[in-house]
Amino acid sequence: MSAFAFIPKAIVTLLGAASLAIFHSSCRTIEPDPEASGVVNQPTFALADLDGDGKISPREMAKFKHQEALAEFDLDDDKQISLEEWKVAKPSSPAGEESFRRLDRDSDGKVTEEEAVLSITEVPAFREGFSRMDRNGDGYLHWEEYAAGDGTSLNVTLFSDAPLPTPIER
Numbered sequence: 240m241s242a243f244a245f246i247p248k249a250i251v252t253l254l255g256a257a258s259l260a261i262f263h264s265s266c267r268t269i270e271p272d273p274e275a276s277g278v279v280n281q282p283t284f285a286l287a288d289l290d291g292d293g294k295i296s297p298r299e300m301a302k303f304k305h306q307e308a309l310a311e312f313d314l315d316d317d318k319q320i321s322l323e324e325w326k327v328a329k330p331s332s333p334a335g336e337e338s339f340r341r342l343d344r345d346s347d348g349k350v351t352e353e354e355a356v357l358s359i360t361e362v363p364a365f366r367e368g369f370s371r372m373d374r375n376g377d378g379y380l381h382w383e384e385y386a387a388g389d390g391t392s393l394n395v396t397l398f399s400d401a402p403l404p405t406p407i408e409r
């Protein structure tokens with residue numbers, strides 16, 4: 240009899256563990272639908288959320304895109320773009336030096352991450368794309384908004400072919 244008594248107890252334990260697992264997975268509201276394209280986007284969302292608070296600000300998105308570009312164009316790995324690096328990145332741009340000077344707001348000969356972020360967040364297509372995806376209008380992209388939206392307009396870097404805005408003179 241003791242063997243029969245043991246079996247139901249084991250099943251109850253297993254069921255308990257299973258329902259606990261289901262409970263945990265249902266709590267993870269940012270879990271994407273495996274059938275959706277969100278599977279591709281989820282790692283990007285986590286990486287772009289630089290401070291890890293579960294939402295992406297325009298600055299975080301701009302910084303993330305710039306950091307991706309730095310990996311390719313920052314040849315001396317100082318997180319800044321020099322005029323030499325700029326010319327290597329944009330060899331065919333006739334107005335290369337002029338646009339570099341506009342991006343280098345404090346004219347110290349380097350475009351810092353901060354200067355890049357300022358310029359990227361001022362690009363009209365970036366701003367419009369961001370506010371289009373920001374469905375609840377709180378100024379941040381939450382996972383649901385990010386997964387449901389079209390993020391291609393956010394693919395802006397200093398090295399994009401799209402024209403960068405002329406910084407407002409201060």
Ligand SMILES: [Ca+2]
Nearest residue numbers: 288292294295
């Ligand atoms: Ca964040």
Ligand SMILES: [Ca+2]
Nearest residue numbers: 313317319320
């Ligand atoms: Ca550099």
Ligand SMILES: [Ca+2]
Nearest residue numbers: 343345347349
């Ligand atoms: Ca500078």
